[in-house]
Amino acid sequence: MARAIARGLSALAVAAAFAFAAVPAVALKTVTVAVGIDPTSIDPHKISGGGDYQFFNHVFEGLYGHDNEGRLVPELAESHEVSADGRVHTFKLRPGVKFHNGEAFTAEDVRFSWQRSNDPETRNPRAAIVTRNIEEVEVVDPLTVRLKLKAPDASLLENLGEFFYIVNKRTLESMGNDAFGRQPIGTGPYRFVSRSIKENIVLAAFPEHWGKVPKIGRLVMRVVADPQTRIAMIRAGEVDAIVAVPPQVGKQLEGDRNLNVVVSxxxxxxxxxxxxxxxxxxxxxxxxxxxxxxxxxxxxxxxxxxxxxxxxxxxxxxxxxxxxxxxxxxxxxxxxxxxxxxxxxxxxxxxxxxxxxxxxxxxxxxxxxxxxxxxxxxxxxxxxxxxxxxxxxxxxxxxxxxxxxxxxxxxxxxxxxxxxxxxxxxxxxxxxxxxxxxxxxxxxxxxxxxxxxxxxxxxxxxxxxxxxxxxxxxxxxxxxxxEIYATRKNIRWTPRANVSWPVFWEIEKD
Incomplete structure (x- = not known):
């Protein structure tokens, strides 16, 4: 037991050190966003509510996901084939993908993520949507995985992005569930740095992302429940953007020469x-x-x-x-x-x-x-x-x-x-x-x-x-x-279509 605890603490220390590592000079700017709620969990297999996605869509990815226009696109997979009866789905995985701690992404991580999602001890509230209908995940080779379903699932690809996030087998087994839940490691365009519950979450750009390297160095999401306080903060320049602008002040903010109002x-x-x-x-x-x-x-x-x-x-x-x-x-x-x-x-x-x-x-x-x-x-x-x-x-x-x-x-x-x-x-x-x-x-x-x-x-x-x-x-x-957002004039950002949470990997700051 002592050895397991020591191993977990050691892995957590390494992860924390990596999270605070420097990012390239081209991406040193910080964007601070005032959000209305704090995630209920930062473990991708313990999502309770839609508000949690303001964190997960930045740090984790699935085999397929959605682009900024809301269209279905490959993420950790490059391509997909399905059998005639709809029960066997074969995915060719994207080569060269890395987790935030440098571990390589492989088919073993897909299989492990499926097992963890369905493990009763994980208590995944959303396992029934995708992973419980998967009877087996077969590792064909390091970059090929085959999902065998209990029954055909016509919505499988659409739901992989939000309901089957991939975690790293080796890292999680080393850290343990509790440590991973405090210091999560994914493959997304941002990596986790720190969290103060009901205060803020700090993320850093992941320069080795396979295709979505942010143009800023750090993203800070400050939890500010009161909408009037969020409005005062952006008017004062204390934050760069705010979410959930009250409808009654949306038109008022459009007249502020220091702000942009974005309706999505x-x-x-x-x-x-x-x-x-x-x-x-x-x-x-x-x-x-x-x-x-x-x-x-x-x-x-x-x-x-x-x-x-x-x-x-x-x-x-x-x-x-x-x-x-x-x-x-x-x-x-x-x-x-x-x-x-x-x-x-x-x-x-x-x-x-x-x-x-x-x-x-x-x-x-x-x-x-x-x-x-x-x-x-x-x-x-x-x-x-x-x-x-x-x-x-x-x-x-x-x-x-x-x-x-x-x-x-x-x-x-x-x-x-x-x-x-x-x-x-x-x-x-x-x-x-x-x-x-x-x-x-x-x-x-x-x-x-x-x-x-x-x-x-x-x-x-x-x-x-x-x-x-x-x-x-x-x-x-x-x-x-x-959805109504407001940003300072020096911010360039288009919200992702058809979601009720903000996605900031394309945000820029002059």
């Missing part, structure tokens, strides 16, 4: 979740859930609370998501119809329903929107008691799924790419890690989706799935947001 399309979806599994059964009736969709004046909220930085949703996804184009109009605001449907369903108006939301930091106007929704619910006779939690506490309660303790809650989640199967099984399937819903018909539709390999047939199936969700809504559908 997002896959960030905003809903109000209705707990259909509560013992009292009040939200189990689809008529009740349809009624509450009619109860909210979403267009007015987009104008007055989101200041136009959102697009109303008919289904729980961005319109560009495969299958989301169901040809249905969003539920119109109709409080009389809402009240009539509630009465028809014998809704219990005497109860007060718990409603918990999220404090600012992760999503724009989270507190204001939740309060406005509570107001509209009250107008049709649905009484609520409000509570707000910071992001980490909110996420812990969502994933605890204590169905008989809570009734309604704010929910924001991201479609990580154009394929919906990174989200649907976890968010809406019975027993999913984020699901407070149970619908056997929907379960069957979700289970079938990834086994359909014909693109046209799969598109039709996903449209039917989202139509079923529209007609039997587990949520009050609100909108998809547009």
């Amino acid at each position: 399309p997002s896959f960030q979806n905003i809903f109000i979740l209705l707990n259909t599994r509560a013992a009292h059964g009040q939200f189990a009736d689809p008529r009740v859930r349809r009624a509450l969709n009619h109860a909210i004046d979403k267009n007015t909220l987009i104008r007055r609370v989101m200041f136009g930085y959102a697009t109303i949703s008919a289904a729980p996804c961005h319109i560009d998501i495969t299958g989301c184009d169901i040809g249905r109009d969003p539920y119109p605001y109709d409080p009389k119809k809402a009240r009539a449907l509630l009465e028809e369903a014998n809704f219990d108006f005497s109860r007060t329903y718990s409603f918990w939301g999220q404090t600012p930091g992760r999503a724009a106007q989270s507190k204001e929107v939740a309060e406005a929704v509570a107001f509209y619910l009250n107008q049709v006779g649905v009484k609520t008691s409000m509570e707000f939690l910071e992001y980490g506490a909110w996420l812990a309660r969502v994933t605890a799924r204590e169905y008989d303790k809570y009734d309604i809650h704010w929910q924001n989640w991201t479609d990580y790419n154009n394929d919906p199967m990174g989200r649907l099984p976890r968010a809406m399937r019975t027993g999913g890690s984020l699901s407070w819903h149970s619908d056997p018909v929907l379960d069957g539709m979700i289970d079938k989706a990834n086994g359909i390999v014909d693109p046209d047939e799969r598109l039709a199936h996903l449209r039917n799935t989202f139509t079923h969700i529209y007609e039997n809504p587990p949520y009050i559908f609100l909108w998809t947001t547009r």
Whole structure:
């Protein structure tokens, strides 16, 4: 035991020394960004929430990923072939890739990462999306790996980038899980330097990256939950960029001659979740859930609370998501119809329903929107008691799924790419890690989706799935947001399309 501990400490010391090594003179500039939340984990096999990706997308990579326009591209793999039955995927790996400590990337690292992702001791909340469906990872040679699936998975390539990050076998076995979780080592364009929880994360450019060498030397992400404080910091020149600019000040900042305001399309979806599994059964009736969709004046909220930085949703996804184009109009605001449907369903108006939301930091106007929704619910006779939690506490309660303790809650989640199967099984399937819903018909539709390999047939199936969700809504559908950032004038940066977290490997500073 003592030898193992000493070995882990030694490896950690070496990693720390490497992390603080000098970078080339061409990349010595530091960019400081004020972000709204701190990651819940910096271990790539323990991701809990979408906010964690502001760290992982800089430090780790998968076999495939997405470029700055959101297009699927090879990352640690160079090419890919799939068998006729869709169950065997062979990847040719990119030669010359190095981990941040200098170790060479090989097929053994892919196999080890799969094993670690699925290890019960790792407690990977996202293993079910990709790695649990992999029956075996065969090392063909150092630069060829074969993934044998338990069942065909049409969304495999799309989801490799966000749900199957690769770690170094030799380094992790030497350091141990705990040390690696404090000093993670990946292959990404930035390497980890340090973290002060709820204060900052420091990353350094990795000059030996295979294709994405940053043009700055150091990236500092300062955790600043209060949006007004972030705004004051960038106006004062204390930081170079800020994320999650409140919509009500986006237009104001456009008039500041020292700043650029950047608005980016997002896959960030905003809903109000209705707990259909509560013992009292009040939200189990689809008529009740349809009624509450009619109860909210979403267009007015987009104008007055989101200041136009959102697009109303008919289904729980961005319109560009495969299958989301169901040809249905969003539920119109109709409080009389809402009240009539509630009465028809014998809704219990005497109860007060718990409603918990999220404090600012992760999503724009989270507190204001939740309060406005509570107001509209009250107008049709649905009484609520409000509570707000910071992001980490909110996420812990969502994933605890204590169905008989809570009734309604704010929910924001991201479609990580154009394929919906990174989200649907976890968010809406019975027993999913984020699901407070149970619908056997929907379960069957979700289970079938990834086994359909014909693109046209799969598109039709996903449209039917989202139509079923529209007609039997587990949520009050609100909108998809547009992400608002601000930078100082000497910063050049284009956000990555269709994500709700910032990716800074292309950022430049004059």
